[in-house]
Amino acid sequence: MKHIIIICLLINCLSLTAQNIDDLSFGTESTLDIVTWNIEYFPKNGQATVNYVIDIIEALDVDVLAIQEVENINDFEQMMDGLSAYNSYLESVWFAGLAYIFKPDVIQINSIYEIYTTSEYWSYFPRSPMVMDLNFMDQRYIIINNHFKCCGNGILNINNTNDEETRRYFASNLLKEYVDTHFSDENVIVLGDLNDNLADIPQNNVFQMILDDSENYLFADYEIAAGNSSEWSFPTWPSHLDHILITNELFDKMEDIQTIKVDEYLTGGWMEYDGNISDHRPVALKLAVDDNLNVAKVDKPKKYFSNYPNPFNSETVFSFSRRTSSNKIEVYNMNSQKIASLNIPKGQSSISLNAEGFSNGIYIAKLLSGTNVIATRKLIIMK
Structure with a gap:
């Protein structure tokens, strides 16, 4: 039974x-x-x-x-x-x-x-x-x-x-x-x-x-x-x-x-x-079909915030205008989890990201001034 x-x-x-x-x-x-x-x-x-x-x-x-x-x-x-x-x-x-x-x-x-x-x-x-x-x-x-x-x-x-x-x-x-x-x-x-x-x-x-x-x-x-x-x-x-x-x-x-x-x-x-x-x-x-990724609300790349190369394997370099009062870049995965943070020294207009430990996929980089997001960038890692 x-x-x-x-x-x-x-x-x-x-x-x-x-x-x-x-x-x-x-x-x-x-x-x-x-x-x-x-x-x-x-x-x-x-x-x-x-x-x-x-x-x-x-x-x-x-x-x-x-x-x-x-x-x-x-x-x-x-x-x-x-x-x-x-x-x-x-x-x-x-x-x-x-x-x-x-x-x-x-x-x-x-x-x-x-x-x-x-x-x-x-x-x-x-x-x-x-x-x-x-x-x-x-x-x-x-x-x-x-x-x-x-x-x-x-x-x-x-x-x-x-x-x-x-x-x-x-x-x-x-x-x-x-x-x-x-x-x-x-x-x-x-x-x-x-x-x-x-x-x-x-x-x-x-x-x-x-x-x-x-x-x-x-x-x-x-x-x-x-x-x-x-x-x-x-x-x-x-x-x-x-x-x-x-x-x-x-x-x-x-x-x-x-x-x-x-x-x-x-x-x-x-x-x-x-x-x-x-x-x-x-x-x-x-x-x-609009200007933003619905899942992450990602702006189209601004002329004052870019990275090269993209897609990339293990390292990319962010560039941004010194005229912006940005002081940090944060990187998020597609689950909205922060996985990296780069502090930008005063007066600097570029900074590199080492992604050796990242897996293949899509990530979002946010350029911040204080707690305000100035611009966002979609990153694609291909290894």
Whole structure:
């Protein structure tokens, strides 16, 4: 009898804590919410996949999804018929499975087109990058959807043009060149299944040129890639292959970045997800659309308070005007806990912060005069 009671209690406990797709959430009305998702030869399991994906997209309630690996256009269009709040785009000169799904009520499309489509770029881009030029809440954004060449041995052999890592290396640098040339002062988001690891050592890192330009570019998901494998987007390997890169215009607007572990909301877990939906998890980015980070009330950087480099590894230097009566800088984590305090000597216009003991992530620096906060600065630490 005692055993029966224990079993019943366990069943009741499980029923109280069980999650389903309806419990998924990410998007909000006050943020721009973007997802990249390799949907693996859609539909992987026919009508069952169509039904699952409709439920997932409706639950996430995001503004834009950049999709890779659409295999069947008719099934994709059938799925869109079930998503009344969304429109889609998947036209292509040489269709390679890239698509966008977006909310037309809030997303105004200026244009959608492909780049690097000619034969000289086919080795680097077996699927031509798809650019979406849009407006959201009266602000312009450029999103570039990609699916890089897969596979390789993890070694970048720059002298072998057929080497998979080399092909991804040149694809990354061509995208950077395109953004630098055409969108140097725009809100740009480059995303997709980029099929390589952000945290590789520099000599084998296909993204190293972008990582080195930390003043202008940030992989929003770098902390995920360098962190625990439980958060990675491709558990089968396991590895983290699906990335979101942003330009410096968006550094201070990043509110959240996460791998959406849909499998944890299914009764059958990863086996159910992998068998019916995809072998990749979606990765989602949340961007503030006002001047402040809602979670920390962070002002846009003032000309009299800045730091360089940012993002940084272990040390950054704050600069500020001597005309301000500032006498202290305090650094807080995203839980509003003060973790450092720097006293500024009288007449000094710069001071360094040693962050050797800090973990990867986002921090807030406050410039104070007495107890008054003069300005705030968002810090991004990437190790």
